[in-house]
Amino acid sequence: SQTIHQWPATLVQPVGSPLSLECTVEGTSNPNLYWYRQAAGRGLQLLFYSVGIGQISSEVPQNLSASRPQDRQFILSSKKLLLSDSGFYLCAWSLSGNTIYFGEGSWLTVV
Amino acid sequence: DAKTTQPNSMESNEEEPVHLPCNHSTISGTDYIHWYRQLPSQGPEYVIHGLTSNVNNRMASLAIAEDRKSSTLILHRATLRDAAVYYCILPSYNQGGKLIFGQGTELSVKP
Numbered sequence: 001s002q003t004i005h006q007w008p009a010t011l012v013q014p015v016g017s018p019l020s021l022e023c024t025v026e027g028t029s030n031p032n033l034y035w036y037r038q039a040a041g042r043g044l045q046l047l048f049y050s051v052g053i054g055q056i057s058s059e060v061p062q063n064l065s066a067s068r069p070q071d072r073q074f075i076l077s078s079k080k081l082l083l084s085d086s087g088f089y090l091c092a093w094s095l096s097g098n099t100i101y102f103g104e105g106s107w108l109t110v111v
Numbered sequence: 112d113a114k115t116t117q118p119n120s121m122e123s124n125e126e127e128p129v130h131l132p133c134n135h136s137t138i139s140g141t142d143y144i145h146w147y148r149q150l151p152s153q154g155p156e157y158v159i160h161g162l163t164s165n166v167n168n169r170m171a172s173l174a175i176a177e178d179r180k181s182s183t184l185i186l187h188r189a190t191l192r193d194a195a196v197y198y199c200i201l202p203s204y205n206q207g208g209k210l211i212f213g214q215g216t217e218l219s220v221k222p
Contacts, residue, residue, distance in 0.1 A: 032210075042215065090155075092154070094202065094210065103154060105154050
């Protein structure tokens with residue numbers, strides 16, 4: 001069966017520090033991968049999506065970046081965090097428009 | 112992008128049926144209609160999906176209009192655990208894997 005894991009679950013980072021959130025999917029091949037952010041308890045904002053290794057599409061210009069070094073690994077990064085980067089980050093996967101599966105989420109607080 | 116429109120919020124009494132509407136007037140012939148729900152502090156979870164015919168599963172029913180420009184998620188007997196934000200989305204094969212969530216409908220269930 002397929003599973004998705006993302007970590008860390010929670011982190012508190014100072015402004016200006018780097019960020020790395022990691023997501024891995026098991027039990028499937030060549031999934032579409034997504035990073036979403038939820039800033040105020042509502043509204044999932046799509047940040048990045050990827051349809052293959054090394055293929056990243058960005059939806060919102062910002063100081064975040066994403067990489068897909070392996071087929072089932074998706075990483076969200078920042079070189080310098082801003083206060084406005086605080087929020088609930090969700091990784092997700094799907095197979096070409098089928099059911100979407102979400103990870104457990106990562107709570108980021110920038111202080 | 113295929114777009115969906117939902118009411119911001121709805122209220123229901125426990126043990127009563129709930130009908131959550133979604134408009135998707137720009138739906139294309141190959142777009143499936145998916146419903147997800149998000150409990151507080153969790154990632155969204157799949158509820159149900161359909162293409163043209165009405166669908167039933169253990170969680171809910173999905174009624175799709177004949178012209179497919181709208182659909183209704185039906186919870187037959189609301190429980191307190193059904194209080195969540197419900198999202199209607201159209202995962203599209205034609206958008207290069209992009210999956211956009213709207214604001215969803217926040218369902219409150221009163222005892």
